[in-house]
Amino acid sequence: xxxxxxxxxxxxxxxxxxxxxxxxxxxxxxxxxxxxxxxxxxxxxxxxxxxxxxxxxxxxxxxxxxxxxxxxxxxxxxxxxxxxxxxxxxxxxxxxxxxxxxxxxxxxxxxxxxxxxxxxxxxxxxxxxxxxxxxxxxxxxxxxxxxxxxxxxxxxxxxxxxxxxxxxxxxxxxxxxxxxxxxxxxxxxxxxxxxxxxxxxxxxxxxxxxxxxxxxxxxxxxxxxxxxxxxxxxxxxxxxxxxxxxxxxxxxxxxxxxxxxxxxxxxxxxxxxxxxxxxxxxxxxxxxxxxxxxxxxxxxxxxxxxxxxxxxxxxxxxxxxxxxxxxxxxxxxxxxxxxxxxxxxxxxxxxxxxxxxxxxxxxxxxxxxxxxxxxxxxxxxxxxxxxxxxxxxxxxxxxxxxxxxxxxxxxxxxxxxxxxxxxxxxxxxxxxxxxxxxxxx
Amino acid sequence: xxxxxxxxxxxxxxxxxxxxxxxxxxxxxxxxxxxxxxxxxxxxxxxxxxxxxxxxxxxxxxxxxxxxxxxxxxxxxxxxxxxxxxxxxxxxxxxxxxxxxxxxxxxxxxxxxxxxxxxxxxxxxxxxxxxxxxxxxxxxxxxxxxxxxxxxxxxxxxxxxxxxxxxxxxxxxxxxxxxxxxxxxxxxxxxxxxxxxxxxxxxxxxxxxxxxxxxxxxxxxxxxxxxxxxxxxxxxxxxxxxxxxxxxxxxxxxxxxxxxxxxxxxxxxxxxxxxxxxxxxxxxxxxxxxxxxxxxxxxxxxxxxxxxxxxxxxxxxxxxxxxxxxxxxxxxxxxxxxxxxxxxxxxxxxxxxxxxxxxxxxxxxxxxxxxxxxxxxxxxxxxxxxxxxxxxxxxxxxxxxxxxxxxxxxxxxxxxxxxxxxxxxxxxxxxxxxxxxxxxx
Numbered sequence: 093x094x095x096x097x098x099x100x101x102x103x104x105x106x107x108x109x110x111x112x113x114x115x116x117x118x119x120x121x122x123x124x125x126x127x128x129x130x131x132x133x134x135x136x137x138x139x140x141x142x143x144x145x146x147x148x149x150x151x152x153x154x155x156x157x158x159x160x161x162x163x164x165x166x167x168x169x170x171x172x173x174x175x176x177x178x179x180x181x182x183x184x185x186x187x188x189x190x191x192x193x194x195x196x197x198x199x200x201x202x203x204x205x206x207x208x209x210x211x212x213x214x215x216x217x218x219x220x221x222x223x224x225x226x227x228x229x230x231x232x233x234x235x236x237x238x239x240x241x242x243x244x245x246x247x248x249x250x251x252x253x254x255x256x257x258x259x260x261x262x263x264x265x266x267x268x269x270x271x272x273x274x275x276x277x278x279x280x281x282x283x284x285x286x287x288x289x290x291x292x293x294x295x296x297x298x299x300x301x302x303x304x305x306x307x308x309x310x311x312x313x314x315x316x317x318x319x320x321x322x323x324x325x326x327x328x329x330x331x332x333x334x335x336x337x338x339x340x341x342x343x344x345x346x347x348x349x350x351x352x353x354x355x356x357x358x359x360x361x362x363x364x365x366x367x368x369x370x371x372x373x374x375x376x377x378x379x380x381x382x383x384x385x386x387x388x389x390x391x392x393x394x395x396x397x398x399x400x401x402x403x404x405x406x407x408x409x410x411x412x413x414x415x416x417x418x419x420x421x422x423x424x425x426x427x428x429x430x431x432x433x434x435x436x437x438x439x440x441x442x443x444x445x446x447x448x449x450x451x452x453x454x455x456x457x458x459x460x461x462x463x464x465x466x467x468x469x470x471x472x473x474x475x476x477x478x479x480x481x482x483x484x485x486x487x488x489x490x491x492x493x494x495x496x497x498x499x500x501x502x503x504x505x506x507x508x509x510x511x512x513x514x515x516x517x518x519x520x521x522x523x524x525x526x527x528x529x530x531x532x533x
Numbered sequence: 534x535x536x537x538x539x540x541x542x543x544x545x546x547x548x549x550x551x552x553x554x555x556x557x558x559x560x561x562x563x564x565x566x567x568x569x570x571x572x573x574x575x576x577x578x579x580x581x582x583x584x585x586x587x588x589x590x591x592x593x594x595x596x597x598x599x600x601x602x603x604x605x606x607x608x609x610x611x612x613x614x615x616x617x618x619x620x621x622x623x624x625x626x627x628x629x630x631x632x633x634x635x636x637x638x639x640x641x642x643x644x645x646x647x648x649x650x651x652x653x654x655x656x657x658x659x660x661x662x663x664x665x666x667x668x669x670x671x672x673x674x675x676x677x678x679x680x681x682x683x684x685x686x687x688x689x690x691x692x693x694x695x696x697x698x699x700x701x702x703x704x705x706x707x708x709x710x711x712x713x714x715x716x717x718x719x720x721x722x723x724x725x726x727x728x729x730x731x732x733x734x735x736x737x738x739x740x741x742x743x744x745x746x747x748x749x750x751x752x753x754x755x756x757x758x759x760x761x762x763x764x765x766x767x768x769x770x771x772x773x774x775x776x777x778x779x780x781x782x783x784x785x786x787x788x789x790x791x792x793x794x795x796x797x798x799x800x801x802x803x804x805x806x807x808x809x810x811x812x813x814x815x816x817x818x819x820x821x822x823x824x825x826x827x828x829x830x831x832x833x834x835x836x837x838x839x840x841x842x843x844x845x846x847x848x849x850x851x852x853x854x855x856x857x858x859x860x861x862x863x864x865x866x867x868x869x870x871x872x873x874x875x876x877x878x879x880x881x882x883x884x885x886x887x888x889x890x891x892x893x894x895x896x897x898x899x900x901x902x903x904x905x906x907x908x909x910x911x912x913x914x915x916x917x918x919x920x921x922x923x924x925x926x927x928x929x930x931x932x933x934x935x936x937x938x939x940x941x942x943x944x945x946x947x948x949x950x951x952x953x954x955x956x957x958x959x960x961x962x963x964x965x966x967x968x969x970x971x972x973x974x
Contacts (some may be wrong), residue, residue, distance in 0.1 A: 117763075118584060118590070119762040120571065120575065120583040120586070121571070121575050121577065121579075121584055121586070122578075122579035122584060122586060122771075123571065123572040123573060123574070123576025123577070123578075124575075124576070124579075124769065125572075125577055125762065125764070126567055126568070126569065126571075126572045126761050127568045127571050127588075128561075128562065128567065129568070130561065130567075130568055130590065131564040131566075131567045131568070132564060133564070134561070134562050134564030134565075135563065135564025135565070136564070137564075138562075138563040138564055138565075143559065143592070144562040144563070145562070145591070145592065145597075146562075146589065146590065146591050147561070147562065147588075147589070147590040148587065148589050148590075149571065149588040149589075150586070150587050151584060151586060151587075154697055156586070156587075158629065170698050172693070177739075178738055178739065178763075179740040180740055180743050180761055181743070182760065182761065189947070200632070202838075210591065210743050210825060213898050213934075216545075216738065216741070216768065217741070218745050219740045219741055220742075221744070222740055239934060239936055239937045239939075239941070240642030258765070260765075261941075262765070262937050262938065265938075266938065271569030321560065321565045321566075324929070342733060357685045360685075371673055385831075387838075388832030388835075389834055389835050389837070389838020389843070390832065390833070390835035390850055390852070391831065391835045391837060392831070392941075393830055393831030393834075394602070394830050394831035394832045394835055394892050395850040395853070395941075396830070397828075397829075397830020397831060397832075397852065397904075398830070398939065398940055398943070400905070400907050400908075400939055401907055401908075402830065402854065402903075403854045403855065407854060407855050407857075407858060408851070408852050408853045408854045408855060408856050408858035408862070409831055409851075409852035409956075410850075410851055410852070411831065411834040411838065411850035411851070411852070412849045413835070413838070413843065413848060413849045414848050414849060414892070414893075415848050415892060416845065416848070416892070417848060417849035420891055420892065421851065421862055421891070421892075422851070435907060450861055450862070451855070451858050451861065451862075452855075456786040463838075463841075464841070465841055466841050467841075468844055471603075498839065498841055499839055502835075516888050519699070525541075
C-alpha cells in the first residue's frame with residue numbers, strides 16, 4: 093500500500109471513504125445522452141467495496157463548475173469528474189478546477205504530439221483548438237487516453253484525490269479500469285478484489301428468489317448482507333459480509349449452497365451475460381452454433397459476436413426478413429410459409445434446422461415474431477414470438493408473448509432464446525438430453 | 534397564464550427559471566439501474582425551453598435527504614424529486630421533505646381506497662405498509678398514479694414549486710407529461726412548444742464543425758445560443774435563442790443555412806439515428822437493401838430492424854463468421870478467400886454483391902474486419918475493417934482502422950457503413966452517381 097501526505101489517510105475501511113462523482117455536460121441535463129458514467133463508475137466502485145455517496149450533474153457554465161467543485165472538494169475524499177476536457181469553447185472543466193485548486197495549467201509537448209499524430213492517422217485536418225487538450229496541471233499526473241485526444245488527469249492535493257476523465261465512454265471506461273482503479277487500490281481506497289459474491293439467476297422473479305433462498309440466509313443473521321437486482325432476462329443476488337464476519341471462502345460456500353438449491357435457474361457467479369455463459373458451455377463441449385432471426389433482426393447474432401474469439405463456436409447467422417430470404421438462405425419450403433406463415437412454430441423449426449444444416453453447426457437457434465408496434469394478427473398479436481432450438485438430439489419450439497416497445501421486446505426475445513440454449517447445454521453437459529421443460533416437440 | 538402568490542413570479546423568460554432534479558436511490562449510485570429519470574426529465578424540460586440546472590443523486594439515508602433537499606429548496610425555483618415514495622422502510626422522501634417544509638402529513642382516504650382497490654384487482658393481499666403511500670402533504674395537490682400505488686405530490690410554497698414523483702419509469706413518465714408539464718406551462722414556467730432546432734451531422738469532428746459554422750453564428754451574437762454534442766458516428770449542434778430574440782422561423786432559417794453549408798455532412802434535423810435516415814432515403818427512392826457482416830456480427834442488421842416496418846426496405850442480412858458460411862450463403866469463391874483472406878477489400882466486395890444478389894436487393898453493404906482484442910495480422914491489425922457498398926451503378930470498398938474495445942469498434946464500423954450508405958443515397962437521389970469520395974473502385 094502506497095501512501096502519501098497528499099492522499100487521504102488510508103487507515104480506515106474502504107467503505108468509509110467519501111467518493112463523489114461530478115458529471116459535467118449540458119447534454120446530460122438536456123437528456124440528449126444518458127448518464128452512463130454514473131452507472132459505470134458507481135458499479136466499478138460498488139464491486140470494490142465503496143458506495144458512491146453523491147453524483148452531481150451540472151451545466152458547462154464556468155461559475156457553476158467552480159462553485160460545485162469547491163463544495164465537492166471540501167466534502168469528499170475522492171472527487172471524480174467526467175466531461176468538459178474536449179477542444180471546444182464549452183469545455184471548461186480543466187480551467188475551472190485549476191482555479192479552485194490554485195494550480196497552473198501548462199502545455200504538455202508529448203500530448204500535443206500525440207494529438208497531432210492521431211489526426212494524421214485518421215487523415216483529418218487538426219484545428220488549433222484541439223491543442224487546448226494538451227494543457228495539464230502543473231502538479232499532477234496524466235492518464236493516457238488510448239482512444240481519443242483528451243488525456244485524463246490525476247491530482248493528489250489537500251489530502252484528497254481528484255480524478256478527471258474525458259466524457260466519451262470508450263475513452264473513460266478503459267482509462268478508469270486500467271489506470272484509476274489500480275492507483276486507488278494501491279492507496280487503500282478500494283478493495284483489490286470484488287467485495288461481494290454475486291449469483292446470477294434466470295427464470296425466477298426477484299421475490300420468489302428471495303423466498304426460495306431465505307432459509308439459507310436466515311442461518312447467518314446480520315453477518316450476511318443480501319441485495320437483489322432485477323434486469324431484463326435475469327435477477328442478480330449479491331452476498332456480502334459488511335463487517336467481515338464471513339470471510340471469502342465462507343461467503344463463497346454460502347453462494348455455492350444457493351446455486352445448488354437453484355439448479356438450472358443458476359446462471360453463473362459474477363457478471364457474465366447469458367451469451368457468454370452459452371459460449372463457454374459450447375466451447376467446453378466443443379460444439380458450434382448457428383442462428384436465424386426475423387423479428388430480433390441480428391440482435392441474437394450480435395450478442396454472440398460481442399465475444400472475442402466467437403468464430404470458435406459461432407458458425408454464423410441469418411437475418412431473413414423476407415420470405416424469399418428464408419427460402420434462399422435457409423431452404424425453408426415455400427409451401428410451409430404459405431400454409432403456416434412466417435410467424436409460426438413450423439417456420440421457427442425450419443429456420444433453426446436450416447441454419448444448423450447450412451452452416452454446419454451442432455446447434456441452431458431461431459427467433460421469429462412480431463416486434464411491433466405495427467404488424468401482428470388476431471392469432472399472433474404484436475409481441476408474439478416463436479423460438480426454435482435445433483440440437484443434435486432433436487428440435488423443439490416455444491411460443492412467447494412480450495408487451496412493450498419494439499427494442500425492449502427484441503431484447504426479451506433474445507434473452508429467452510439464450511436462456512433456453514443455456515439450459516439445454518447444461519443438460520447436455522450432464523448427459524441429460526430429454527426435451528427442455530416447457531417445450532413441445 | 535395562471536399566477537399565485539405561492540408560485541415563482543412568472544414574469545421572466547422560462548429559460549431563467551432554476552430547475553433542479555433530485556434522484557433518490559442507492560441502486561442509482563451502485564450502478565445497478567441507469568438514471569433514466571435524468572434523461573427523461575431533462576429532455577422533457579429541454580424541449581420546452583428550460584435547461585435543467587442541476588441533478589443530484591444521493592443515497593436513501595434520511596439525513597442526506599433532509600440536508601440535500603434544504604439546500605436545493607433554498608436555491609431553485611422548481612425542485613423535482615424522484616423515488617422514495619413506496620411502501621418499504623427505505624422509502625423516506627415524503628417524511629424527510631415534510632420536515633424541511635414544516636408540513637404535516639395527513640391520511641388521504643381516497644388514495645387509501647384506490648390502493649386497496651388496486652390490490653384487489655390484481656388479486657394480491659395488501660400488507661399494511663402500503664397505506665403509508667396514502668400519506669399526503671396538508672397543503673399540496675395529489676398527482677394521480679394511473680400505473681401504480683404511490684401518488685405524486687405537487688406543492689406550491691415559499692414562492693417555489695415542488696414536484697415529487699414515484700421511481701418506476703412507467704409511473705413517473707405519464708404522470709410528468711400528462712399532469713406536471715401542463716401545470717408548469719399554465720404557470721409560465723415552460724414553453725408550450727419545442728424551443729430549439731437541432732442539426733445532426735456526420736463526417737466532421739466537433740471542433741471542425743464549430744470552426745466551419747462560426748461565421749454564421751457570429752452574425753447573431755448573443756441572440757443565438759449554440760450547443761454541440763458528439764456521439765459515436767455523429768455530432769449534434771443545437772440552436773436556440775435563450776432570450777427569444779430569434780423567433781422559430783428565424784431559427785429554422787439559420788439551421789437551413791448551416792445545413793446548406795455542410796452539404797453531405799448534414800444528416801438531418803432532430804434526433805433520427807443514421808439507420809433511420811438511410812431507411813427514409815431507401816423508402817423514398819423505392820430501393821431495398823441487404824447486408825453481410827463478419828466482425829460487426831449482426832449489429833448492422835439490427836440497426837435496420839430496430840425500425841418498425843423494416844421489411845419494406847430491408848431484404849435481410851447474413852452474419853458469415855466462417856469461410857464456409859461466406860461460400861455457402863453468399864457465393865464468395867473459395868479461391869478468393871484463399872488468395873486474399875476474409876479480411877480484405879476483395880472479400881468485402883464479394884460479400885456486398887453476394888448479399889444484394891442472393892437477397893434480390895438494390896443495395897448491398899458489407900463489413901469485414903478484426904474487432905479484436907484477439908486476431909489481426911501485420912497487414913491488417915486489430916481494428917482494421919473493410920467496408921463494401923454495392924449499388925445499382927457499381928461497387929466500392931473502403932479500408933478503415935478504429936482503436937478501442939471490441940463493442941465500441943463494432944459500433945464505429947457500423948456507423949461508418951451507415952454514413953457511407955446515406956451519402957450514396959443522397960447522391961443517388963440527386964442523380965449524382967459517381968463513386969463516393971474516399972472510395973476506390
